Amino acid sequence: MGKIKLNIESVTKFITAAEIDAIRGEIESAKELLLSGKGAGNDFLGWVNLPSETGADFMKRVKDEAERLAKMSQTIVVIGIGGSYLGTRAVVEALASREPKGPSASIVYAGHTMDPDYYAQLMKRLDKEDYSVIVISKSGTTTEPAIAFRLIRQHLEKKYGKEIANNRIAVITDAQKGALHTIAGAEGYPQFVIPDNVGGRFSVLTSVGLLPIGGAGYDIDKLVSGAQAMQRECAEKKSLEENPALMYAAIRNLLYRKGYKVEILTSFKYGLRYFSEWWKQLYGESEGKDGKGILPYSLSFTTDLHSLGQYVQDGERMVFETMIEVAQSNQEFSVPNDEANIDGLNYIAERTLTYVNNNALKGTREAHVAGGVPVIGLEIPQIDEEVLGQMIYFFEFACAVSGYTLGVNPFNQPGVEAYKTNMFRLLGKPGF
Numbered sequence: 360m361g362k363i364k365l366n367i368e369s370v371t372k373f374i375t376a377a378e379i380d381a382i383r384g385e386i387e388s389a390k391e392l393l394l395s396g397k398g399a400g401n402d403f404l405g406w407v408n409l410p411s412e413t414g415a416d417f418m419k420r421v422k423d424e425a426e427r428l429a430k431m432s433q434t435i436v437v438i439g440i441g442g443s444y445l446g447t448r449a450v451v452e453a454l455a456s457r458e459p460k461g462p463s464a465s466i467v468y469a470g471h472t473m474d475p476d477y478y479a480q481l482m483k484r485l486d487k488e489d490y491s492v493i494v495i496s497k498s499g500t501t502t503e504p505a506i507a508f509r510l511i512r513q514h515l516e517k518k519y520g521k522e523i524a525n526n527r528i529a530v531i532t533d534a535q536k537g538a539l540h541t542i543a544g545a546e547g548y549p550q551f552v553i554p555d556n557v558g559g560r561f562s563v564l565t566s567v568g569l570l571p572i573g574g575a576g577y578d579i580d581k582l583v584s585g586a587q588a589m590q591r592e593c594a595e596k597k598s599l600e601e602n603p604a605l606m607y608a609a610i611r612n613l614l615y616r617k618g619y620k621v622e623i624l625t626s627f628k629y630g631l632r633y634f635s636e637w638w639k640q641l642y643g644e645s646e647g648k649d650g651k652g653i654l655p656y657s658l659s660f661t662t663d664l665h666s667l668g669q670y671v672q673d674g675e676r677m678v679f680e681t682m683i684e685v686a687q688s689n690q691e692f693s694v695p696n697d698e699a700n701i702d703g704l705n706y707i708a709e710r711t712l713t714y715v716n717n718n719a720l721k722g723t724r725e726a727h728v729a730g731g732v733p734v735i736g737l738e739i740p741q742i743d744e745e746v747l748g749q750m751i752y753f754f755e756f757a758c759a760v761s762g763y764t765l766g767v768n769p770f771n772q773p774g775v776e777a778y779k780t781n782m783f784r785l786l787g788k789p790g791f
């Protein structure tokens with residue numbers, strides 16, 4: 360049974376029960392299209408049954424390699440862009456407040472930018488620390504990670520010598536094709552495969568996410584078992600009321616049709632900032648096409664209440680909000696008592712920061728609804744591996760159903776190619 364609860368109470372001011380009833384048929388058809396494999400992009404449905412099909416032998420191989428890399432490293436550099444790094448970063452940053460269970464290394468990222476200033480900083484750190492590398496690219500030909508891998512491989516080989524460097528590199532790529540696959544074969548790097556039928560943004564529960572998350576010391580068995588529980592719930596529960604992913608898909612489509620064209624994913628947990636980045640890619644690449652699609656955006660509260668909070672409360676009424684509400688924190692502080700009370704804070708002395716933060720959440724939700732922002736609540740008990748596994752699968756399933764309801768192919772990303780073609784022409788790449 361999933362631990363995620365969708366709360367649509369604050370949406371009832373904006374959507375009627377009759378409107379929800381009217382969209383039921385469309386949502387059921389979209390779910391049927393997904394599960395029958397008859398919809399657009401059906402060669403990319405490997406993620407649908409991925410959690411339940413993840414076997415013990417595969418998990419052992421991933422855990423062994425994660426442990427091997429973590430034991431020899433203070434830092435693991437994860438090289439990848441888009442779906443090849445955002446899932447890892449989402450989970451690793453969300454879990455940063457929890458103690459790793461096994462051998463663990465700090466994770467740093469490369470290949471998601473081509474800014475030389477970033478690499479200068481990174482190399483300074485890597486000069487001082489023992490490190491290893493996980494390089495991830497499904498196509499094996501993406502420019503940003505390919506450049507980063509050249510830079511970091513050169514640094515690694517200079518630091519350790521070629522033989523030891525080769526022992527500190529693991530590759531995740533296609534089983535048969537791509538430059539990265541060829542390099543890995545030639546150098547004898549351990550290789551993990553991204554299944555053909557799993558697209559980048561749906562790949563966090565393959566070795567793409569599991570190996571680096573395991574290298575950070577977190578419990579990837581629990582991540583997968585959380586996803587398995589949500590997979591069952593998404594597939595089996597028929598009605599919108601029982602199946603939160605279906606209800607979420609329904610509400611966001613209804614709101615979109617009423618002119619709410621921007622969805623902000625918000626949370627009062629600082630560690631979820633990269634979960635939002637993962638979510639933005641998932642929904643933006645899946646739905647933003649054919650001149651359609653909700654624009655996914657994210658805000659981290661209360662930080663952003665002091666910047667874009669003004670727009671959300673008072674700007675053009677085209678924004679709806681999905682607010683992740685986390686009941687408990689992994690760590691705690693209380694507001695200290697201070698006899699002088701010059702800052703006037705004694706009215707919350709000895710109160711936990713979670714208590715204060717959760718009241719900020721309630722106050723914000725009330726203000727946003729009053730200001731004309733529909734707020735969908737996503738309630739979770741705390742942030743751990745099990746819950747994150749559920750959240751990942753929940754959003755993936757809802758995204759596919761929502762995309763089919765919108766009338767797009769949620770599994771392609773033709774728009775991503777435009778900049779690449781221009782960049783290759785400008786750089787003089789042969790054939791462009």
Ligand code: PA5
Binds near residue numbers: 561
């Ligand atoms: O979701 C996607 O397909 C993309 O974001 C890719 O993950 C991203 O472009 C990186 O591609 P690759 O893994 O082939 O290097």
